[in-house]
Amino acid sequence: MTKQIGVLTAGGDSPGLNAAIRGVGKTADGCYGMRVIGFRDGFRGLAENRTQPLGSDVLSGILTLGGTILGTSRDKPHKMIIGGKTHDMTDAIIENYQAHHLDVLVCLGGGGTQKNALHLKQQGLNIITLPKTIDNDVAHTDVTFGFDTALGIATESIDRLHSTAHSHHRIIVVEIMGHRAGWLALGAGIAGGADVILLPELPYDVNIVAEAICNRVRRGKKFSIVAVAEGALPKELAAQRAAAQRLQEHATTKKTKKQAQSEWDQLEQQHRNHALQLAIHLEKLTGLEARVTILGYLQRGGTPSAADRLLATRLGSACARLIHQGVYGVMVAAHGDQAEPVLLEEVAGHRRRVPLDHPWIETARQVGTSLGDERIG
Ligand code: F6P
Numbered sequence: 001m002t003k004q005i006g007v008l009t010a011g012g013d014s015p016g017l018n019a020a021i022r023g024v025g026k027t028a029d030g031c032y033g034m035r036v037i038g039f040r041d042g043f044r045g046l047a048e049n050r051t052q053p054l055g056s057d058v059l060s061g062i063l064t065l066g067g068t069i070l071g072t073s074r075d076k077p078h079k080m081i082i083g084g085k086t087h088d089m090t091d092a093i094i095e096n097y098q099a100h101h102l103d104v105l106v107c108l109g110g111g112g113t114q115k116n117a118l119h120l121k122q123q124g125l126n127i128i129t130l131p132k133t134i135d136n137d138v139a140h141t142d143v144t145f146g147f148d149t150a151l152g153i154a155t156e157s158i159d160r161l162h163s164t165a166h167s168h169h170r171i172i173v174v175e176i177m178g179h180r181a182g183w184l185a186l187g188a189g190i191a192g193g194a195d196v197i198l199l200p201e202l203p204y205d206v207n208i209v210a211e212a213i214c215n216r217v218r219r220g221k222k223f224s225i226v227a228v229a230e231g232a233l234p235k236e237l238a239a240q241r242a243a244a245q246r247l248q249e250h251a252t253t254k255k256t257k258k259q260a261q262s263e264w265d266q267l268e269q270q271h272r273n274h275a276l277q278l279a280i281h282l283e284k285l286t287g288l289e290a291r292v293t294i295l296g297y298l299q300r301g302g303t304p305s306a307a308d309r310l311l312a313t314r315l316g317s318a319c320a321r322l323i324h325q326g327v328y329g330v331m332v333a334a335h336g337d338q339a340e341p342v343l344l345e346e347v348a349g350h351r352r353r354v355p356l357d358h359p360w361i362e363t364a365r366q367v368g369t370s371l372g373d374e375r376i377g
Contacts, residue, residue, distance in 0.1 A: 003034040003103040005323060007054060009068040010042035010075075010109040010116065014132045014146030015304035016312035017068040020108055023316020024130075025059045032324045037100060042073040043116060046105075047080060047089035049096045063309060066302040068108075076116050090123055097125055104323050108132050110144065111351055114331060118348040126328040129344065130315050134300055137181035139350035140342045141333035145315065148307040150177065150299040151187045157295055158192025161225055169222035171213060171282055171290040175275040177299050178229050182354045184299070185229035190363060195224040196370045198278075200231035201354045202361075203238035204372025206278065210285035212370035217288070226282070228275055241267050315339050 005028055009017050021038070028034040038052040039045040052058075052070060062069055075081075080089045097105060104126040107117045110133030121127045131138040134150035154176050165172040174194075178184040182199030189197035196212055198204045213224045233241065244267055247260040279290035304312070311334060318339030319332045330341035354361065361371070370376055 003028075003032070003323065004101050005034055005036045005320075006039055006046070006097065006100060006102045006105045007036060007070070008039040008042055008046055008105070008107055009070045009072045009132075010107060010113040011072065011133065012074070012110070013067045013072050013300060014110075014134050014144075015066050015149035015300070015302065016145035016308035017070075017072075017108055017132060018062040018065045019304060019309045019312035020130050020132065020145060020316040021054065021069065022059045022062050023313040024106055024319050025054050025316075026056070027317040027320035028323065029056060032320060034320070034323070037102075038070045041071040042075055042109075042113075043077045043089070043093065044073045044075040044080060045071070046096055047075075047077065047092045049099070051100075063313070064303055066304065074112065076112070077119060078116075090119070093120065094123060094125065102126075104128055104328055106130070106319060106323075110135065111138055111348075114138065114344060114348045117331075118344040121329050121344055127344065128319055128323060128328055128341075129331040129347075130312075130319055131331055131333065131347075132312075134184065135178045135181050136183040137179065137352045138331075139347050139352045141331070142336065143311065143334050145304070145308045145312040146300070147183065148311070149302075149305040150184055151191070152305050153299050153302075154184055154188035154295055155191040157293070157298075158188055158194055158225060158227060161293060162193070162223075165223040165225055165291075168289070171224045171226060171279065171286065171288050173226045173228055173275050173279045173282070173290060173292045175228050175230055175292070175294040175296075177295065178231060180231040180353065181351065182229045182232070185227050185232070186354055186360050186364065189227035189369065190360060190367075192225070192227070194227035194369065195221075196226040196372060197364055198226065198228040198232040198372050199354060200229050200233065201356060202371055202373050203233050203235040205235055206281050206372075207285065208375055209278075209370060209372045210282055211375060212372075213282065213286050213288065215376075217286070222288070224288075226278070228278060230275075232274070233271065234274075234278075237267065237271065 040050040136147040176185040251257040
């Protein structure tokens with residue numbers, strides 16, 4: 001019997017999504033004669049039954065396109081805001097899955113999508129996922145598609161910031177995405193030769209950062225590039241956040257839960273504009289002029305790199321192969337040159353952060369980059 005596949009993209013968009021949709025669709029149709037249908041705007045489109053055909057005419061010419069031709073959203077099946085109220089749309093999703101006689105739903109997304117996919121698996125749907133995100137923080141895959149492109153953009157940006165920082169003898173604080181993981185900041189910081197790299201995994205001491213910059217000035221380098229991950233925290237804030245997290249974990253009554261949430265929200269609020277606060281602080285401590293550049297969504301936009309096209313295509317194609325074999329309830333992970341299924345239960349809820357003994361961290365230290373945690377030079 002001809003298999004019927006549904007495809008959706010969820011979470012933040014990422015370069016390589018269209019390459020992956022094409023990889024799934026072309027292999028499913030061309031090699032196995034399956035029918036493929038798309039759902040618009042992530043889980044919301046599936047709940048609202050908004051579809052898009054994914055025939056060969058649609059799949060042709062999308063390999064190099066950024067974004068996602070299906071549209072995306074951060075909506076969760078069980079917590080969807082409709083008319084200002086939160087609704088559990090799981091039943092509507094199951095109904096639409098059945099109405100389209102789907103054999104499987106393919107969900108392309110990052111950490112949040114893996115959790116939502118597991119939720120649907122637990123409701124009895126056949127689900128298979130692909131790991132997408134510029135943050136590279138999905139567990140049990142070597143890498144996610146989108147990361148390589150964003151890494152290239154962030155690295156080129158640091159390259160460009162060097163000449164202006166150098167000309168004006170300034171500190172430039174460049175904020176790099178990555179949510180609560182430091183892969184992008186660390187990778188681009190090393191590749192772009194940042195003088196300081198600040199990561200969420202390694203709370204920093206602003207005095208140590210200032211000292212590293214002043215040491216450079218003493219060596220005749222009157223400019224510095226500070227690559228700061230958007231999730232990086234000064235050590236004081238990191239300690240407060242850890243305490244707030246403990247409070248949340250131990251809150252049992254409605255009142256204590258509310259208190260813990262409000263404490264957490266306050267800390268989140270405090271962390272907004274942290275790149276700017278860091279620059280102001282460094283100006284005071286070093287006497288140098290500082291500027292801020294937030295790379296933001298530039299890192300997610302535009303044409304995917306060759307490496308991301310290749311990764312997305314081979315994972316997409318492997319996904320169709322696994323569907324043909326009847327393998328469901330898994331994420332298709334990149335393990336070296338292989339694409340292998342990993343159970344969704346092992347992936348969902350497990351963010352892959354930079355381990356403190358990772359070789360990139362050692363490399364950064366060995367070339368004299370300050371990570372803001374220990375005094376050097
Ligand atoms: O997950 C990708 C990402 O770009 C993160 O790096 C960033 O923290 C987040 O998405 C931004 O989310 P949004 O698109 O919802 O503003």
